[in-house]
Every structure is written in structure tokens, then in C-alpha cells.
Amino acid sequence: MSSSRKKFLLSPYTLNIFLDCPRCFWFHVIKGKEFRRPEPPTSSLPVGMDNIIKSYFDQYRKINSLPPEVSSTLKGKLIEQSLIKDWRFWKTGLKFTDTDGQTLCGALDECLISEGLYIPVDYKTRGFDLKEDSHSYYIFQMSCYNFLIKKNNYPVSDYAYLIFYISQAIKGEGLVKFKIEVKKINTLKPDKVYETFRKALETLELKEPPPASKDCQFCLWAQRIIESHKKQLRLF
Numbered sequence: 001m002s003s004s005r006k007k008f009l010l011s012p013y014t015l016n017i018f019l020d021c022p023r024c025f026w027f028h029v030i031k032g033k034e035f036r037r038p039e040p041p042t043s044s045l046p047v048g049m050d051n052i053i054k055s056y057f058d059q060y061r062k063i064n065s066l067p068p069e070v071s072s073t074l075k076g077k078l079i080e081q082s083l084i085k086d087w088r089f090w091k092t093g094l095k096f097t098d099t100d101g102q103t104l105c106g107a108l109d110e111c112l113i114s115e116g117l118y119i120p121v122d123y124k125t126r127g128f129d130l131k132e133d134s135h136s137y138y139i140f141q142m143s144c145y146n147f148l149i150k151k152n153n154y155p156v157s158d159y160a161y162l163i164f165y166i167s168q169a170i171k172g173e174g175l176v177k178f179k180i181e182v183k184k185i186n187t188l189k190p191d192k193v194y195e196t197f198r199k200a201l202e203t204l205e206l207k208e209p210p211p212a213s214k215d216c217q218f219c220l221w222a223q224r225i226i227e228s229h230k231k232q233l234r235l236f
């Protein structure tokens with residue numbers, strides 16, 4: 001690829017859109033905000049919870065320990081505060097720029113060291129119990145973190161942890177009880193992540209967006225709306 005080509009900054013989130021649908025990914029990156037796939041209304045609660053959990057883990061980091069409710073399921077110790085502070089923010093976080101100047105970056109919630117290896121950890125807040133495959137949606141995201149940690153010259157393993165906080169009941173004085181479940185997931189090989197990164201970049205080279213999936217309900221809906229407008233215009 002020539003060095004005069006446009007440089008992109010991708011993330012595990014945007015690569016997940018690519019895996020979901022290359023066409024939506026093309027619009028998301030090339031056309032920007034106004035052409036992005038509509039998202040359902042989001043709540044600030046998960047972001048607030050993430051921040052509370054981060055501070056909670058930071059308290060245990062100070063005493064070189066793990067919160068008791070996860071200490072038997074998480075193996076390792078929390079990485080130092082200065083490092084996780086940087087890794088939690090995408091601007092100071094983990095970045096990899098390949099020889100073509102294309103960049104992948106990511107922001108981690110938490111990271112452990114176990115037997116000298118760095119193990120990424122992500123918190124997930126849920127309103128319902130886990131299904132058997134609830135964790136599978138996050139495999140690529142966690143694989144990206146392992147890839148990025150490795151590319152920043154820290155030794156990694158082939159797994160990561162997800163910590164699910166599942167709301168259960170409300171107690172007096174506004175206290176909400178959460179069930180906590182830790183899932184250890186096997187991550188993809190770094191080559192696989194890089195391959196996806198390159199394929200995504202190839203899609204961004206296209207002058208026109210790639211075709212839509214035949215059975216995506218969003219696209220079928222948009223097509224119906226366009227056809228209906230065309231019909232109405234013909235009536236006038």
C-alpha cells in the first residue's frame with residue numbers, strides 16, 4: 001500500500017462493525033456520523049458502573065490484592081496504577097501502527113499479570129442472567145486487546161477475562177445487589193486479528209460501499225422506505 005494513502009485509526013468496536021457487516025463499516029468510517037447505522041437509545045448507567053468498578057479495583061490495587069468476590073476466580077495480580085491509567089483511555093492507551101501507517105487502538109478496563117503474562121479484563125454490566133454464549137460476542141474485542149498488548153512488547157497469553165455484573169435486587173436506601181460472574185475466554189491468535197484489521201482496511205479502499213447483506217432487516221427496511229418515497233414522487 002502506498003504511503004500517500006489515507007490513514008485510518010480503527011478500534012475493536014469499529015472492527016466488530018466490519019465483522020458484522022462490511023457495508024455498514026464502510027459507511028461508518030468513510031461517510032461518518034450522519035451515515036452510521038442507527039443505534040438504540042443508550043443508557044449512561046453502564047458507563048457509570050464501569051467507572052465505579054474501576055475505582056473499586058483501584059482500591060484493591062493499592063493494597064496489592066483483588067476484590068474478595070473475584071479473588072478465587074481471577075488468577076494473577078492487578079497491573080500498576082500508572083499503566084492501567086494510560087491503558088484505560090484510548091488517547092494514551094494501547095496503539096499499534098503497522099508499516100503502512102494504519103493504526104488500531106483500544107482502551108482496556110483492567111489488566112492482570114499472571115506468571116509474567118498480561119491478561120486483559122473487561123467489566124460487563126447486565127440486566128439479565130448470562131446465556132451459555134453471552135461471552136462469545138466479546139471474543140474478538142478481547143482478542144484485539146491481547147494483540148495490542150503483544151504489539152506493545154508485553155508478553156500475553158491466549159485468554160482474557162470478562163467480569164459480568166448482573167443486577168439482582170434492590171435493597172433499602174437505593175442499594176442494588178449484583179451477582180458477579182467471571183468468564184475466562186480463549187482469544188484468537190494475533191495473526192487472525194491482524195488479518196481482520198487488513199481486510200477491514202481493504203474495504204475502506206473501495207470507492208463504493210460493498211453490497212448489503214441480503215437478509216439484514218435494517219437494509220431491507222431502508223430499501224422499502226426508498227421505494228415507497230419513489231412511488232409517492234411518481235404520483236405527483
Ligand code: SF4
Binds near residue numbers: 024217
Ligand atoms: S446490510 Fe445494510 S443495514 Fe445491514 S448491517 Fe449491512 S449495511 Fe448495515
